[in-house]
Amino acid sequence: MKLDSKIPAGPLAEKWTKHKFNVKLVNPSNKRKHTVIVVGTGLAGASAAATMSELGYMVDAFTYSDSPRRAHSIAAQGGINAAKNYPNDGDSIYRLFYDTIKGGDFRSREANVYRLAEISNQIIDHCVAQGIPFAREYGGYLANRSFGGAQVSRTFYARGQTGQQLLIGAYGALSKEIKAGGVKMHTRTEVVDIVVIGGQARGIIARNLVTGELTRHVADAVVLATGGYSNVFFLSTNAMNCNASAAWRAYKKGAAFANPCYTQIHPTCIPVHGDYQSKLTLMSESLRNDGRIWVPKAKGDKRPANLIPEDERDYYLERKYPSFGNLVPRDLASRNAKMVCDEGRGVGPTGNAVYLDFADAIKRLGRDNIAAKYGNLFEMYNRITDEDPYTTPMMIFPAVHYTMGGLWVDYNLMTSLPGLYAIGEVNFSDHGANRLGASALMQGLADGYFVLPNTINDYLATAKLPKVGTDHPAMAEAETAAKEKIDKLLSIKGHRTVDDFHKELGHLLWEKCGMGRNAKGLKEALEKIPQIRAEFWKNVNVPGSADDLNQALEKANRVADFMEFAELLVRDALNRAESCGGHFREESQTEEGEALRDDENFTYVAAWEFQGLDKEPILHKDELVFEEVHLTQRSYK
Amino acid sequence: MSEKINITLKVWRQNRGEEGRFEVYQAQDIDTDASFLEMMDIVNEGLTLAGKEPIAFEHDCREGICGCCGALVNGKTHGSHEQTTLCQLHMRKFKNNEQIVVEPFRAHAFTVIKDLIVDRSGLDAIIREGGYVSVKTGSAPEASTTPIKKELAEAAMDAAECIGCGACVAACPNGAAMLFTAAKVSQYALLPQGHPERTQRVKNMVAKMDELGFGNCSNEYECAVACPKGIDVKNIARLNREFIKASLVK
Numbered sequence: 053m054k055l056d057s058k059i060p061a062g063p064l065a066e067k068w069t070k071h072k073f074n075v076k077l078v079n080p081s082n083k084r085k086h087t088v089i090v091v092g093t094g095l096a097g098a099s100a101a102a103t104m105s106e107l108g109y110m111v112d113a114f115t116y117s118d119s120p121r122r123a124h125s126i127a128a129q130g131g132i133n134a135a136k137n138y139p140n141d142g143d144s145i146y147r148l149f150y151d152t153i154k155g156g157d158f159r160s161r162e163a164n165v166y167r168l169a170e171i172s173n174q175i176i177d178h179c180v181a182q183g184i185p186f187a188r189e190y191g192g193y194l195a196n197r198s199f200g201g202a203q204v205s206r207t208f209y210a211r212g213q214t215g216q217q218l219l220i221g222a223y224g225a226l227s228k229e230i231k232a233g234g235v236k237m238h239t240r241t242e243v244v245d246i247v248v249i250g251g252q253a254r255g256i257i258a259r260n261l262v263t264g265e266l267t268r269h270v271a272d273a274v275v276l277a278t279g280g281y282s283n284v285f286f287l288s289t290n291a292m293n294c295n296a297s298a299a300w301r302a303y304k305k306g307a308a309f310a311n312p313c314y315t316q317i318h319p320t321c322i323p324v325h326g327d328y329q330s331k332l333t334l335m336s337e338s339l340r341n342d343g344r345i346w347v348p349k350a351k352g353d354k355r356p357a358n359l360i361p362e363d364e365r366d367y368y369l370e371r372k373y374p375s376f377g378n379l380v381p382r383d384l385a386s387r388n389a390k391m392v393c394d395e396g397r398g399v400g401p402t403g404n405a406v407y408l409d410f411a412d413a414i415k416r417l418g419r420d421n422i423a424a425k426y427g428n429l430f431e432m433y434n435r436i437t438d439e440d441p442y443t444t445p446m447m448i449f450p451a452v453h454y455t456m457g458g459l460w461v462d463y464n465l466m467t468s469l470p471g472l473y474a475i476g477e478v479n480f481s482d483h484g485a486n487r488l489g490a491s492a493l494m495q496g497l498a499d500g501y502f503v504l505p506n507t508i509n510d511y512l513a514t515a516k517l518p519k520v521g522t523d524h525p526a527m528a529e530a531e532t533a534a535k536e537k538i539d540k541l542l543s544i545k546g547h548r549t550v551d552d553f554h555k556e557l558g559h560l561l562w563e564k565c566g567m568g569r570n571a572k573g574l575k576e577a578l579e580k581i582p583q584i585r586a587e588f589w590k591n592v593n594v595p596g597s598a599d600d601l602n603q604a605l606e607k608a609n610r611v612a613d614f615m616e617f618a619e620l621l622v623r624d625a626l627n628r629a630e631s632c633g634g635h636f637r638e639e640s641q642t643e644e645g646e647a648l649r650d651d652e653n654f655t656y657v658a659a660w661e662f663q664g665l666d667k668e669p670i671l672h673k674d675e676l677v678f679e680e681v682h683l684t685q686r687s688y689k
Numbered sequence: 690m691s692e693k694i695n696i697t698l699k700v701w702r703q704n705r706g707e708e709g710r711f712e713v714y715q716a717q718d719i720d721t722d723a724s725f726l727e728m729m730d731i732v733n734e735g736l737t738l739a740g741k742e743p744i745a746f747e748h749d750c751r752e753g754i755c756g757c758c759g760a761l762v763n764g765k766t767h768g769s770h771e772q773t774t775l776c777q778l779h780m781r782k783f784k785n786n787e788q789i790v791v792e793p794f795r796a797h798a799f800t801v802i803k804d805l806i807v808d809r810s811g812l813d814a815i816i817r818e819g820g821y822v823s824v825k826t827g828s829a830p831e832a833s834t835t836p837i838k839k840e841l842a843e844a845a846m847d848a849a850e851c852i853g854c855g856a857c858v859a860a861c862p863n864g865a866a867m868l869f870t871a872a873k874v875s876q877y878a879l880l881p882q883g884h885p886e887r888t889q890r891v892k893n894m895v896a897k898m899d900e901l902g903f904g905n906c907s908n909e910y911e912c913a914v915a916c917p918k919g920i921d922v923k924n925i926a927r928l929n930r931e932f933i934k935a936s937l938v939k
Contacts, residue, residue, distance in 0.1 A: 103826040118747065119813050121853055122755045138833065174829075181829035183822045183882040185846035192836025210846060216754055217849060224821025231817045239810065262705070262802060291749040325691075326720050328727050331751050432753065435777050438722075501826045549737050551730070596742050601705070601803045603745055604737065 053308060053661045055674050058462040059163045064680050065145075068167045071463070072506050076513035083108030086512050089256055089271040090114070091243050091298055094123030095215075095222055095493060096476025097277030099500030102225035105234030107505055109512075112269055113226065113235050114258060116242040116293060116606070121223045124279060124291040125496060128215025129336035129429070130199060131207035132179075132493040134172035139196050143204040145169045150681060152491060155201045155381050156456070156484020157633035157649060158683045159314070159657075161676060163463060164481045168491075171498040176208055178501060182221040186210050199489040200337050201381035201688075207490040212336055212428045218493055222500070241267075242606065243298045244534040246274060246305050246472065249526045252515065253305075253472035257530045259538075261606060264599040266531050268522040272512055273471045275504065276302060277496075280455035280477040282315065284614045284621065285566070286558025288452035289321055289334040295610035299459050299478050300617050307467035308659040308672060310480035311457035312617070313625035316487055316634045317567050318453030319385035322436055323405040332451040333436060335408075335429055337489045340378045340385070342413035342422065343446065345369050347406050351396035357407055357445045368392055376688040383486045383634045383647070384688060386450035390567045391645065393449075400447045409445035450567060454492060456483040456634065457624070460659040460674065464507035465499060468659070471511065475499035480657065485633025538598050541608045546591030550608045553588045557581070557611075557618055565625050570638040574626040578619065585615040620660060620669065627671065630654045642685075651683050691722040694785040698732060700744055701792040703801050711790075721781040725768060726751060726758065728780055745804040753777040753917065756852035759859070760805045761792040766856035766915040774854065774917045794859035798866070798902045809855045811901040812869055818897040819890035820873040822882050841879050848875040850918040860915030863904025868912035870894050871928035872920050878931050888938050891931040 060071040078086065086109050090101040093115040101113040117123065137143040148169040153160060180186065180194070186208050187195040196205040210217040229235040240261040247255040247268075255270040281296035282288035303309045320335045346367045348360050368388055370377045378385075389406045392398065399405050414422050419442060423430070430441045437447070459467045459474040461481055466473050476496040483491065520527075564577035588611070596602040631640040631647035632654070640648045657674040696716040703709030714736070719728050726748050733743035749757040753774040760775055762768030768778045783789065791805065799807040849872070857868040874891050877883025883890070899905075906925060913922040 099826075106825045117749065117755075117757065118809060119756075119853065121813070122749055122757055124750060124755070127750045127752050127754050136832070173832075174827075177829040177832045178824070178826060180832040180835075181822065181824045181882055183845075183877055183880045185842050185849050185876065185880065188837055188839045188842045190839050192838055193833055210849075213754065213850065216852070217846075220849065221821075224816070225824075225826075227813065227817045228821050228823055239813075291755060292751060293749050325722050328720060328723050328731055330724075330727050330730055333752055432777070435773065435779065436724075438779070438781060505826070547738070549734050551734065593737055595737050595740070601745055601806065604743060 053468055053670070053672060055308065055460065055468060055659055055672050056462060057161065057674060058464060059161065060463065064162060064166050067163050068170055075507060075510035078509050078513045080108055084110055086110065087112060087271040088273045088275060088508065089269055090275045090277060091256065092123065092277035092279060093120035093226065094125040094277060094279060094476060095219055095496030096500040097123070097275070098219070098222035098226045099497050100275055100277060100475055100504045101235050102222065102229045103501050103505040104508070105229035105232070109234070111235040112238065112271060114238045114241050114243060116240065116261060118239055120226055120237065120239070121220060123219060124294055125219045125493070126216045127291065128493050129212045129334070130338045131197065131209035131214045131490040132175065132218065133199070133206050133490040134176045134208060134494070135169055135206060136173055136176060138194060139205045141204045143206050147204065148172060148206065151202050152482070152488060153484070153681055154686060155488040156486055157647070157686055158484065158678070158681070159632050159676065160482055160484030162678060162680050167503065168482050168495060168498050171502045172494050174502060175494060175497045179218060179221055182224065184210060184217045184221045197338060198341060198379065200340060200379050200385065201488040212426070215493055218497065222497070244609070245530045246298070246302050247526050247530045248305050248469065249520055249524060250518065252470045252517070254520055255527065257527070257534050259534070262601050264597070264602065266534055268527045268531060270520050270522055270527070272517050273473060273508060275473040275475060276459065276478050277476045277500065278478045280458065281617060282452045282455055284558065284618050285452045285561050286554050287324065287329065287332050287562070289318060289332050292331060295613065296617050297610050297613045299474070300613040302459060302467065302469065302472060304662050305469060306662070307469040307472055308460040308661050309620060310460035310657050310659045311624065312621040313565070313628055313635050314456035314485045314633065315452055316382060316454040316456060317386040317450040319382055319389055319450050320408060320448045321451035321453070322433065323400055323402065323447055323449040333432070334451070334453060335433060335446065335448060337382065339408060339426060339429060342425070343378065343408040343410050344412060345378050345406055345408055347392045347397040347399060353397070357399070357409070366397070373688045380688045381486060381488060386567060387636060389450055405447040405449045407445035408448045410441060411445070414442065454487055456480065456485060456487055460657065464510060465504050466511065471515065473504060473508065475504050485635055538605065538609070541592065541594045541605065541612065542598060544590065544592050544594065546593045548591050549593055550604060550611050553584065553592060554611045554614065557584055557615060560584070561618055561621070565622050568636050568638050569625050571626060574622050577622045578626065581615070581619045581622065588612065588615055616665060623669070624658055624660065627658060628654055649685070691720050691781070693718045693720060694780065694783065695719070696728065696783060697788040699788060699790045702744070702804050705803060709801065719780050721779070723780050724751070724776060725762070725778040725780065726776050745806050747806050748776055751776040754852060756854040759794055759854045759856055761794060761859065763790055766794065766860050767917055770914050772917055772919045774852070794855055796858045796864035797904065798864055799855060799858065811903065812853050812855060812866065814901060815866060815870055815894050815897050816873065818893035819886060820894060822877065823886060835881055837880060845876045845879040848872045848879070848920065848924050851920055852918055854917060856915045856917060857912035858903065860911040861904065862909055862911065863907060865906050866898050866903040867906040867925050867928065868916060868920055868922065870898050871924040874931055875924040875927045878927055887931060888935040891928065891935050895932055
């Protein structure tokens with residue numbers, strides 16, 4: 053495998069414009085002769101499917117949900133960044149680019165990030181035209197707020213439901229194209245394999261989740277927009293059905309997987325409260341605009357928050373990072389919460405929580421103002437915990453939230469498997485080792501509305517695409533393999549449930565490859581994962597049948613992939629002996645306990661090539677070349 | 690503080706193409722901090738280990754925003770009428786030794802697929818008739834070109850909060866999708882971006898609603914009580930206004 057990032061030559065600010073001119077185009081009347089499969093209908097998938105259909109391509113779109121409106125993009129609360137500089141506070145495309153590169157701890161590609169910043173403004177234009185009810189000022193103009201890791205206000209938002217509104221916008225565009233006949237929508241249908249013919253991705257095998265039927269679909273290109281792999285940890289803020297299966301199966305068919313160890317632990321989630329817990333709930337980062345994070349100064353101080361006097365509280369983020377305070381990037385906020393809890397200063401019944409206190413903000417701005425800004429979040433918190441954040445400080449703790457790693461892609465968003473594209477969270481490209489708040493929505497929509505529809509032409513116009521049908525032997529082979537796997541899962545009839553195994557795997561990862569990682573723990577995990585996997589295949593109990601709606605089987609199929617994927621995640625974490633962004637190797641820290649990068653040895657994207665399950669994958673180092681920015685130790689002091 | 694409670698669950702079980710029936714299960718030692726769906730998870734783990742098929746129910750985000758979950762719990766959509774989705778309902782709302790009856794959403798236009806899972810694809814079909822602004826990617830003007838009064842943007846957002854769960858349909862004695870449809874029609878009636886297509890939008894969406902077997906509105910307002918997002922019935926009045934206006938346009 054040879055990786056070529058295909059970054060266009062020339063000055064950074066001109067690369068994208070030049071590239072759009074240089075890509076080959078497909079004649080309008082020829083576009084309808086090309087079919088493109090899009091897997092996943094979240095922000096990236098829905099926007100890509102709709103836009104490609106508008107251009108004239110025939111699109112087959114797939115989602116495992118009952119409707120394309122359900123994808124987990126919907127749960128993004130805080131907002132979407134753009135370099136509009138409406139508040140006149142010094143923002144620019146260059147600043148958004150720089151903040152994102154720096155926020156990612158200098159582990160992303162300059163050219164990709166610059167393009168993202170450049171496109172950010174078009175996204176806002178498009179979404180406003182779609183009738184998305186963004187927050188506005190009294191004068192009728194768009195409102196902005198600030199977000200972690202930035203010193204300007206560049207985040208556009210629709211109350212605490214920005215992801216929902218943007219997704220419904222993309223779903224509207226998709227609905228328009230389904231109606232127009234350009235998109236064929238397959239709901240309640242899950243991809244079980246990618247089909248490669250003549251070295252090109254030419255289709256998928258899917259399973260109808262209602263009837264259990266396996267179906268074959270051919271296309272000229274396949275686009276994965278299947279999201280991240282946070283659920284490998286069992287407990288995460290991702291939706292219950294989010295999974296890594298499509299990406300993992302693509303990896304096994306020849307697409308390189310990049311930087312799987314880059315996982316984002318979000319600082320403001322509701323703490324874990326019981327072993328029956330199925331998922332964690334995020335409280336928007338925007339709360340850090342007005343909430344102050346603290347713990348007691350003394351270890352083991354179990355007094356209720358209101359009985360701890362001001363001078364016995366440690367507002368540790370404000371103390372350690374005076375210029376960014378509570379608005380430091382997510383990785384720093386999370387790591388510091390873990391540190392104070394490890395010191396024995398955590399609060400709440402488990403000691404694994406810190407306070408997020410709104411008392412000062414309520415005093416300063418009034419309860420009504422706070423309610424207008426965060427009312428729905430406070431209500432959600434109250435519903436889950438039965439506590440009132442207006443009178444008692446919230447308790448929060450970090451939780452796995454987003455994964456920066458993903459399928460390796462070039463500048464065109466094509467994976468190392470020709471004809472297979474990866475957009476949105478499933479690719480690795482734009483966030484480096486740490487994603488800044490309000491950047492996920494930006495990337496998903498940039499990829500789907502503006503990047504992919506411009507770059508996929510190049511492949512469709514130039515690749516040799518011999519005609520294949522669903523009767524091709526590779527199709528039959530992939531279908532048989534999928535069927536065998538399903539039958540095997542159903543036949544084990546063991547003594548442990550799928551969830552039970554998933555919890556065991558997730559717990560191991562959280563302990564050994566969570567917020568802090570070291571070589572010893574990672575090696576232990578590398579030994580343990582194959583054991584859990586072996587037991588899974590001997591002792592899992594999957595009830596029901598293959599030709600019916602069977603949620604346990606769906607889950608078993610996904611967890612079986614997590615069991616394999618987890619090993620790659622840990623292997624990557626072990627290989628990267630430096631700390632960067634969300635990847636904190638305890639062996640590599642400054643005297644003050646901050647992440648210490650090793651630019652000399654690790655300024656590369658770690659792209660892994662599958663060699664077989666019982667063989668070590670090959671590591672390809674895709675070097676990161678910085679022409680524009682100087683690598684510095686990140687400082688938010 | 691949380692405590693442990695025992696619950697008797699009477700749950701609707703139904704396979705594709707078969708008649709349904711109630712079955713009774715015990716949920717033991719349930720933590721009152723657990724969510725309703727986590728209680729269901731515990732029951733399902735038990736059923737699986739006992740060699741029975743777990744109860745099929747739809748769910749995804751478990752944060753009250755994706756709109757996947759929903760069932761009638763003791764006759765109420767989402768189990769409570771306090772603007773809560775089923776996933777955000779917690780066991781502290783129930784008493785020790787209580788019996789809870791769980792059924793799928795019932796409506797003429799929602800057929801049962803399995804157990805508590807129903808087919809709500811009719812809602813997508815209504816949206817496809819015009820529940821959007823027909824703007825192609827690339828053709829938008831600068832975002833700040835058209836100022837929009839804050840009050841209008843807020844009212845549009847109130848309507849846009851709909852999560853498409855279908856509780857309004859299930860709560861309506863006529864099985865109408867009026868609140869759902871009205872929320873979308875209202876969002877675009879309130880915002881200038883929606884105006885060029887407003888006539889066709891309301892006509893086509895209402896026609897599709899009728900065609901799919903959703904009932905008519907007889908002003909019961911059960912929908913607004915059931916809505917987990919508090920969508921106001923005023924939106925239905927706005928839909929009616931839009932509809933009448935549209936019918937006067939040639």
